[in-house]
Amino acid sequence: MERFKVKLEVNGESVELDIKPSETLLETLRDRLELTGSKDGCGLGACGSCTVLLNGLPTRSCIVLTAELDGSEVTTIEGLADGTKLNPVQESFMEKGAVQCGFCTPGMILTAKALLDRNSQPSKEEVIRSISSNLCRCTGYKKIVEAVEAASSTETPTT
Ligand code: FES
Numbered sequence: 001m002e003r004f005k006v007k008l009e010v011n012g013e014s015v016e017l018d019i020k021p022s023e024t025l026l027e028t029l030r031d032r033l034e035l036t037g038s039k040d041g042c043g044l045g046a047c048g049s050c051t052v053l054l055n056g057l058p059t060r061s062c063i064v065l066t067a068e069l070d071g072s073e074v075t076t077i078e079g080l081a082d083g084t085k086l087n088p089v090q091e092s093f094m095e096k097g098a099v100q101c102g103f104c105t106p107g108m109i110l111t112a113k114a115l116l117d118r119n120s121q122p123s124k125e126e127v128i129r130s131i132s133s134n135l136c137r138c139t140g141y142k143k144i145v146e147a148v149e150a151a152s153s154t155e156t157p158t159t
């Protein structure tokens with residue numbers, strides 16, 4: 001079967017991969033690079049649990065083919081902390097109790113991070129709209145929205 005050479009920057013590190021055409025970014029991250037923070041919920045682009053930042057934009061990694069991503073930058077939840085110092089969005093989710101089973105949390109945090117990078121002071125409506133397609137079966141969203149709002153005062157825009 002035909003294979004593709006793909007270079008990616010994942011969490012600041014350069015990786016070179018030999019990829020079959022059908023391999024999704026989620027498979028690459030979880031199965032090859034052992035970055036299992038991105039969760040495989042539906043595999044259909046519907047739940048948001050696999051969300052990563054692809055060139056800074058929140059992207060459902062289960063419906064993106066790695067073979068098409070040569071030269072791209074990917075940030076997963078594992079790349080968000082600065083050493084042992086958590087990103088303000090991660091801190092805020094912990095402080096506000098916005099995590100229960102945690103399955104949706106990596107995708108939710110990366111979606112929130114992308115929002116705060118482009119708008120450091122979003123309204124509640126903007127927060128709700130931004131996370132509305134990331135599904136959470138546990139928290140009822142109230143604490144997640146509170147966590148993103150709390151992080152908005154401490155988050156430093158990166159773009
Ligand atoms: S696992 Fe990708 S959107 Fe559900």
Ligand code: FES
Binds near residue numbers: 098100101103139
């Ligand atoms: S915390 Fe369980 S799905 Fe969101």
